[in-house]
Amino acid sequence: MKESEIGGLTCSVARTVGILGDAWTLLIVRELFLGTRRYDDFLAYTGMAPKLLAARLRRLTDAGVVQKVLYTEKRYEYRLTPKGRDLYPVIVSITQWGDRWTKAEDEHEAPLKLTHKLCGHTIGANLVCVCCGEKLDPRGVEATQSAALRAERDKMREEFMAAPIRAKQKVSHK
């Protein structure tokens, strides 16, 4: 499978990854949540090359995650759409994982302190069940594949098993 085909799969992770799944795009989304709006500021704070930034912003705009808005006669700014703002749990989860697991030994402070305005405390985000409010843990959740997803995965597996050269490559690699 080619990387460009990932977004066309049945799985919701794969489809999301097809839109967001590269490092630069995730940095752009981070900037949008930090309040960055202007092209120059994206260039400055991501360190991206202009052509690459333009291409990634176009992909996000095409996907309906970002809208390009004329804010003076000649200049545009980029804003998250509702679809884009809905990525908040994704970006907060990524931030918190980074805070927990990638901090250098001499760092005593999280790079970004998130304060919940309502209660005034540093978050601390938990992923909880909408229904019962309990914290979600992989062992407490059962994942059932839809018929369409199951069929697609079975087909991928069959194709893989039927490809003798590829299977051989795999064995020789191990």
Next chain:
Amino acid sequence: MKESEIGGLTCSVARTVGILGDAWTLLIVRELFLGTRRYDDFLAYTGMAPKLLAARLRRLTDAGVVQKVLYTEKRYEYRLTPKGRDLYPVIVSITQWGDRWTKAEDEHEAPLKLTHKLCGHTIGANLVCVCCGEKLDPRGVEATQSAALRAERDKMREEFMAAPIRAKQKVSHK
């Protein structure tokens, strides 16, 4: 900045993205949460080329997200470490966003149904404040940069402003 340098930044998003921020790696993490353990199964269900899979698994192992465990005399399997399992909110958030925003018109069923064993309901994951239990929304959260993050961003901005050729490229692009 080069893509390989992203993981070296001060920001927790950037550091996480430096480990996970490519489409294939996120597919591997999805598989691990679905229970995939064996090399052949990763090949089958991600459609990755063997060399690429081996490289990505090595990166995840080096980063402490995955452990390679000998499970028979000759064969290894790959499992999430505690650091890896802690990615659950990231993968669930991605799944739910995909369910909401990438579903085709003729699809009536989410590809993956997640059932919370405790309450028996389909989740429905909310990101809530650990402190007060309220749902988190970008507008309700204030983000404060640490001194180190602020300094790094100011430096990036200064370097960007001082680079006349790059600034010109940017203008001509617009």
